[in-house]
Amino acid sequence: MPEIEESPQPAPGVGPWPGEWPDGAHYDPELLANGDTRNVIDRYRYWTMEAIVADLDRRRHPFHVAIENWQHDLNIGSIVRSANAFLADTVHIVGRRRWNKRGAMVTDRYQHVLHHDTIDDLVAWARERALPIIAIDNVPGSVLIETFALPRECVLLFGQEGPGLTDAAIEASDAVVEIAQFGSTRSINASAAAAIAMHAWVTQHATLPLAE
Structure with missing residues (x-):
């Protein structure tokens, strides 16, 4: 029985930012350039880790x-x-x-x-x-x-x-x-x-x- 080739799984996350980069200190230039494969919600795509933590800190439950x-x-x-x-x-x-x-x-x-x-x-x-x-x-x-x-x-x-x-x-x-x-x-x-x-x-x- 011939071997069935498995199709490669798509990389998680998103690729490099298409087009002109957005403004904002919360964006990570490296992620904008290379893509963001982290397990984060869409809101935090391309954000720096520090910016994500700071935003979470404003909303944490008590x-x-x-x-x-x-x-x-x-x-x-x-x-x-x-x-x-x-x-x-x-x-x-x-x-x-x-x-x-x-x-x-x-x-x-x-x-x-x-x-x-x-x-x-x-x-x-x-x-x-x-x-x-x-x-x-x-x-x-x-x-x-x-x-x-x-x-x-x-x-x-x-x-x-x-x-x-x-x-x-x-x-x-x-x-x-x-x-x-x-x-x-x-x-x-x-x-x-x-x-x-x-x-x-x-x-x-x-x-x-x-x-x-």
Whole structure:
């Protein structure tokens, strides 16, 4: 049977800017000349990374995302990516400073990320700013996130895949919520749970974009 040649996949993004270049300090001359293959929305095509971050900073939502990192969880990168998609203010890594950035798909360049050595350090940071900590875990005493009024300004706290949040994290939280489940598994993937929780915040507080 003859081999079927696969047609080359088109390069992602856009090519060099056609015609006369636009004015504006937010444009990157190198991208205008060579094209922009980054995974960014059309609004940010050809913009410098610094200009994109500055524009995002003007619109960030007032919720934070915190993740315990005791076991070098591979989900952290995916959680950072979701935090960027939902425009979280900052992602806080609690525990090990190093984390696997592969799942972030370079979105960590556009997302503020802070490190805290311990849960106590995170709590102190949150208390200084009067930010309640909302833990997401299916433990005894938790309430359904679908029925919970999330504070507009808060920290959403997530644990590791498998063991979930530590006892210290649960005790430090102002509330503990869980995501309603209907199947046979005891829990859902940590990065999926984080995305659901962030979307729950969005449905309660965000100004939604107009459909095109």
